[in-house]
Amino acid sequence: MRIARVAADAAIAVPGVVGLRAGALGLHVTSGGGQRVHGVTVTALSDGRYEVDLHLVCALVALPALAERVRTAVVGSAAAVGLGEAVGPVHVRIEEVAGP
Amino acid sequence: MLLLRAVTRLITFVLLAALALAGLAVAVFSLEGGRHGLSLPALARLAHLPQLRHDVGRFLHALESSGPVAMLSALGGLGAAALGVLLLVGVLRSRRERLALLEAGEHGTLAARRRPLGLIASALVEQARGIGQTRTRVRPRRRGRGGRLHIRIERPRGAASDETAKQRAASALHPLTEPFGLRSRVRVRHGRGEAERR
Numbered sequence: 001m002r003i004a005r006v007a008a009d010a011a012i013a014v015p016g017v018v019g020l021r022a023g024a025l026g027l028h029v030t031s032g033g034g035q036r037v038h039g040v041t042v043t044a045l046s047d048g049r050y051e052v053d054l055h056l057v058c059a060l061v062a063l064p065a066l067a068e069r070v071r072t073a074v075v076g077s078a079a080a081v082g083l084g085e086a087v088g089p090v091h092v093r094i095e096e097v098a099g100p
Numbered sequence: 101m102l103l104l105r106a107v108t109r110l111i112t113f114v115l116l117a118a119l120a121l122a123g124l125a126v127a128v129f130s131l132e133g134g135r136h137g138l139s140l141p142a143l144a145r146l147a148h149l150p151q152l153r154h155d156v157g158r159f160l161h162a163l164e165s166s167g168p169v170a171m172l173s174a175l176g177g178l179g180a181a182a183l184g185v186l187l188l189v190g191v192l193r194s195r196r197e198r199l200a201l202l203e204a205g206e207h208g209t210l211a212a213r214r215r216p217l218g219l220i221a222s223a224l225v226e227q228a229r230g231i232g233q234t235r236t237r238v239r240p241r242r243r244g245r246g247g248r249l250h251i252r253i254e255r256p257r258g259a260a261s262d263e264t265a266k267q268r269a270a271s272a273l274h275p276l277t278e279p280f281g282l283r284s285r286v287r288v289r290h291g292r293g294e295a296e297r298r
Contacts, residue, residue: 067211091211
């Protein structure tokens with residue numbers, strides 16, 4: 001849950017990211033401790049790390065650069081709060097583009 | 101497809117819940133023997149099984165002969181078969197949505213859905229000079245990077261030639277198609293000129 005929260009906060013802080021989306025069926029959600037983080041799923045891997053999936057809504061910007069910035073921000077934020085070793089692959093998926 | 105999957109999930113949930121409840125009822129009514137109390141004959145009476153056997157028996161008898169009941173039953177059977185096929189499609193069809201992959205490696209994947217890519221492609225092309233409205237369709241490969249981006253542009257009369265419009269559209273799309281490994285295909289449609297629109 002902490003990894004999901006850190007990843008969501010880091011992604012939202014990147015310029016060009018408008019929000020996170022849980023999907024049409026609301027499946028892309030991480031729940032725990034009475035909290036829900038929409039648009040982020042965290043999966044435990046066999047090596048003890050966690051795989052992070054981010055589902056983003058973006059502005060009309062260059063997607064390749066944005067996706068890379070989001071991944072860098074997530075990895076950096078996780079490392080800053082001591083979760084760097086716990087975070088494995090970070091998957092960034094552009095779900096929607098918000099109008100200008 | 102989304103609706104089909106949702107219906108399949110709902111029916112699966114309802115059927116599993118019904119099966120669980122039926123199993124629980126049978127388990128509880130197996131606690132005692134005899135014909136009363138928590139026994140299976142008592143459960144059969146509660147569920148009106150004798151009455152049901154009587155009604156279904158009459159219906160099955162009517163089915164054996166030709167007539168409206170048989171026709172209704174055949175239609176119902178066909179409908180049930182069609183529904184079964186649809187539910188099988190909902191269950192078995194690949195749930196993986198085709199994504200345009202930007203990068204896939206040990207650090208994770210960067211990908212985009214088709215719709216945002218199409219919107220951005222339209223926005224890029226419509227900024228080019230001499231191009232009016234556009235319609236885009238993105239078809240990523242099922243596996244790996246790459247795919248096709250079809251775009252239909254409207255060229256107002258009096259604007260640049262078809263070839264020039266295609267070149268402008270292709271170069272406007274390049275910042276999007278190159279990183280995603282998409283091959284663009286541009287088609288030109290002749291629109292009305294500004295004077296005619298007025």
